[in-house]
Amino acid sequence: MSELSTSHPDVHQKLMAGEFVVQRQSQYAFSQLACDQAIEQTCNRDTKTKGGLTGFSINKGAVHRWMLSSHERATITSECEAMAGKNPTFRSRKDLDKTRVHKDEEHTKDVIATIDSMINPFETDRSELVHISSGVVAPADVTDDMVSAHSEGEGAFQVFCEERFQHGSKDMFATLPRQKLVIGNSRQIDVREMMKYSLGPLPLSLATCQGSLVKSNKAKLMNFFEGGPEVPPHIEAPPNESVWIIDGMALLQQIKCSGITFGVLADQILRMLLSFARSNGSKFVHFVTDRYMNNSIKNAERVKRGSCGVELIKIYADEQSVPKQWKKFLSGGSNKEALIEYLFKKWSNESNTLGDVTIFVAHGPVCHKLFQSPGSSNVSVEEVNALHCNHEEADTRMFLHCAYAVNVTQCRNIIFKSPDTDVMVIALSMCTTIQAKLYFSTGVGNKKRIIDINQIADNLGQGMCYHTGMQAKHGKRREQIDFFST
Numbered sequence: 001m002s003e004l005s006t007s008h009p010d011v012h013q014k015l016m017a018g019e020f021v022v023q024r025q026s027q028y029a030f031s032q033l034a035c036d037q038a039i040e041q042t043c044n045r046d047t048k049t050k051g052g053l054t055g056f057s058i059n060k061g062a063v064h065r066w067m068l069s070s071h072e073r074a075t076i077t078s079e080c081e082a083m084a085g086k087n088p089t090f091r092s093r094k095d096l097d098k099t100r101v102h103k104d105e106e107h108t109k110d111v112i113a114t115i116d117s118m119i120n121p122f123e124t125d126r127s128e129l130v131h132i133s134s135g136v137v138a139p140a141d142v143t144d145d146m147v148s149a150h151s152e153g154e155g156a157f158q159v160f161c162e163e164r165f166q167h168g169s170k171d172m173f174a175t176l177p178r179q180k181l182v183i184g185n186s187r188q189i190d191v192r193e194m195m196k197y198s199l200g201p202l203p204l205s206l207a208t209c210q211g212s213l214v215k216s217n218k219a220k221l222m223n224f225f226e227g228g229p230e231v232p233p234h235i236e237a238p239p240n241e242s243v244w245i246i247d248g249m250a251l252l253q254q255i256k257c258s259g260i261t262f263g264v265l266a267d268q269i270l271r272m273l274l275s276f277a278r279s280n281g282s283k284f285v286h287f288v289t290d291r292y293m294n295n296s297i298k299n300a301e302r303v304k305r306g307s308c309g310v311e312l313i314k315i316y317a318d319e320q321s322v323p324k325q326w327k328k329f330l331s332g333g334s335n336k337e338a339l340i341e342y343l344f345k346k347w348s349n350e351s352n353t354l355g356d357v358t359i360f361v362a363h364g365p366v367c368h369k370l371f372q373s374p375g376s377s378n379v380s381v382e383e384v385n386a387l388h389c390n391h392e393e394a395d396t397r398m399f400l401h402c403a404y405a406v407n408v409t410q411c412r413n414i415i416f417k418s419p420d421t422d423v424m425v426i427a428l429s430m431c432t433t434i435q436a437k438l439y440f441s442t443g444v445g446n447k448k449r450i451i452d453i454n455q456i457a458d459n460l461g462q463g464m465c466y467h468t469g470m471q472a473k474h475g476k477r478r479e480q481i482d483f484f485s486t
Contacts, residue, residue, distance in 0.1 A: 262315050
């Protein structure tokens with residue numbers, strides 16, 4: 001190229017004049033194309049389209065002769081299109097087309113939505129190490145490693161300088177040792193002594209050889225109860241003005257929430273609770289959830305269900321996307337407690353949604369009721385001291401809310417909504433103590449049904465109902481649920 005002015009002076013003159021690009025139209029002087037791009041968009045495009053080289057022949061000689069006149073045919077094609085008005089000489093910029101403007105606007109909105117769904121690292125006051133986009137909280141060992149990485153590097157650099165520059169004890173070009181931030185300890189174990197003890201987390205009388213708890217199919221017990229009476233103990237519709245007591249975590253497990261945000265999820269759950277109440281003119285709905293304590297007999301069962309290794313995710317904004325692995329997210333106790341607290345705060349700030357329906361939200365050891373005062377559009381929040389409870393599972397806590405509905409709000413029809421057989425068993429054992437008609441709503445899809453608990457109790461008899469509930473009562477700590485006798 002440095003000798004181009006002498007070897008090819010005419011080419012050099014054209015290049016210096018700026019004729020190394022192609023101007024396809026005269027309206028926009030700055031929109032010039034490279035020569036190869038212009039050839040692809042004109043001659044080669046007309047050659048390779050339908051009726052061109054594609055599928056023409058596999059004979060090399062025929063293809064070669066056809067290509068010699070391809071530029072002439074491309075010119076004829078372009079002129080015919082121009083005469084028909086199909087290929088105008090002048091057009092506006094593609095960036096100004098309505099379709100392109102609309103697409104760019106949608107892409108801009110997507111970028112804004114993505115940024116809004118992320119946590120702002122400059123505004124958060126949390127001490128945890130949080131992933132910006134997903135809100136996942138880093139485990140303690142990962143956090144310690146990342147926080148101490150700089151100091152570990154400074155220490156390694158100091159040792160490097162002392163050994164290789166100051167003292168010369170190591171060669172300058174020797175291999176650098178790998179930094180191990182997490183160090184594991186080894187120990188000597190006597191195998192004979194070790195084999196004297198059970199190696200599983202649970203004794204074999206309560207667990208399988210794989211270490212998981214032995215379980216039975218409790219759903220068969222429900223089917224047995226339903227098939228006992230001569231007349232099926234089912235009702236077509238819930239009684240009017242019944243109180244709904246809903247197993248909150250079971251409801252969350254049934255929801256399909258792919259591709260939505262936590263704000264949309266909260267609104268969806270609230271609409272479901274209101275739909276339950278308005279289906280039979282009810283004015284009270286109790287949303288009861290479990291608690292997740294560190295020292296719990298349920299820990300072994302939670303490990304079996306997959307809570308081990310679950311990432312802790314912080315909910316920091318309504319626009320935050322719900323995790324794609326929804327079931328995995330709900331298998332972590334900390335995630336579920338954080339979700340329940342978020343739902344309570346979200347519903348507390350709603351307006352013109354509840355109407356005449358009062359929702360009791362049990363979260364943690366406390367309970368609040370949400371309602372709209374007459375003439376007000378805002379939601380009022382009141383703490384209900386009578387529903388404060390240290391129960392771990394919602395199975396027993398639902399009956400505390402049942403006692404409140406019967407004794408305080410004077411309700412005579414109670415509907416428990418839960419897929420758990422334990423709730424039905426406890427209800428059977430206590431239906432003679434509760435001064436109200438009890439119903440059990442369960443099932444999904446075409447298996448949805450409302451079971452009349454009192455009808456099943458009449459068929460079994462008081463003694464059978466009592467002994468049937470003994471197992472559930474001992475498993476759920478009977479002193480926690482035996483509050484109807486006091």
